[in-house]
Amino acid sequence: MLLPRGQSGVISTVDARGPFRVADFATLAADSLADSGGRLPIDENHATDLSAPNGGPSPARGWMTELQARDDGIWAKVEWSAPGAALMADHAYRFISPVFTTDAAGNVQRLLRAALTNTPNLRGMAALNSRQEPTPMDLLAQLRQLLGLPEAASESEVLAKIKTLATPPDQVAMASQILAPIARAVGMPDGAETTAQTVLAAVTGLAAARQTESSTVIAGLQAELKDVTTRLNTVMSATAKDKAVAYVDGEIARGRVGVKALREHYIEMHQADPARVEKEIGALPTLGASGALQVPPDAGDGKLQLNAEHITAARLLGIAAEDYAKTLAAERAD
Incomplete structure (x- = not known):
């Protein structure tokens, strides 16, 4: 739905x-x-x-x-x-x-x-994985209501009530009104002849079909689907790990600060959410060939832009972020 x-x-x-x-x-x-x-x-x-x-x-x-x-x-x-x-x-x-x-x-x-x-906002939604056609109990409930029978009426009483519906010439219209919704409930196509006999045959056929459904065949199909799903998930997991290892090791080779010490952690996170990890690692500073920290460029107004690592370092040193930025700017000027 x-x-x-x-x-x-x-x-x-x-x-x-x-x-x-x-x-x-x-x-x-x-x-x-x-x-x-x-x-x-x-x-x-x-x-x-x-x-x-x-x-x-x-x-x-x-x-x-x-x-x-x-x-x-x-x-x-x-x-x-x-x-x-x-x-x-x-x-x-x-x-x-x-x-x-x-x-x-x-x-x-x-x-x-x-x-x-799992939390729909619209009221009245039908659950997934449910049969779209009425279950036997649902079908009986619909038939009881349509035929004006009590909720406790059995299947045999429902069938007996349908059999009693006659269609003489002076009652064709009334019978059609009663039988039409029953015909729709059991899946008869629009425009099909809806006499008591045809509708009864459809109801009986539907019940017989349900009784002959093979639980063994259904169980076999479910087991096969589960096996295919397991193998597919294994392949997808291996591919995700290969991509994660390649990305994280590549960033370590580039000199990305702090990644090597948390290599396994970042690989595991990358498998679950690649975009998030690549964004986080991409914000970390790198070490240049000389081993010096590569600071970001200024914003065009002469002021150095601090990243998250710089702000954290300033906090640990107990100095203001602006003072730390001035120190970095002076070191870059030298």
Whole structure:
């Protein structure tokens, strides 16, 4: 589920934003996909909006290639990347959190992307990894409600009630109204003949299909997927470590101050977040060929710009940063 329909078309939120409204779910789905070129990205925890503007990573974990407007909201068909498929297999996230634009009145105008999350802001979102079709218990509950039966009615009582529905010429319209929502609930295509016999056959067939689902086959597929995911993660981890070692050792060779003593620490951090580590190490000073500390250039106004290492050194020496800058400037002048 990408976007819930909400109560009476009003989508409420957990925080103070919203509420939001959608005039036409089918039009919103079609226009949003068309504007994106047929592919809307899914990232993790809104990295595109929170991490990317600061230079952080925001890889897509999947691409939404089809949007469908349904009775309960908009659903998306997703092509998962290898890391995204692994996250889904591990049940690492429970929900999808959409990103969309609205007008001043809160009317949703376009769906832009979505994020994997465990704390969705929109109320009424369906959890990931759940079956989109009704489970047997859900189906029975829907049928009881549609047929006006009590909640305690058994499956045999539900089927018996359906069998009693007759369709003589003077009751065709009434029977059609009763049977149409039942037909949709069991997955009959729109426009299909909805007599008591055809709907009963669909209900019986659906129940039989579920009873013959092979748990052995499903378990085998799950085991195979887990094995492939494990091997993929191993390869990705080895590649990440090779890149981390190459970068950190390269900075040590350049004379980057403080990196050699924390080599293993920086390698481990680089595997988890390369951009952050490279930014931190890039801010450290280097030693020149003579062993002297390479200080940064002035800002163009004759004042030396101190980096974090210089400010820390001044604090340890117990002198003001401005005085330390004057000392460095004098040494550079000599």
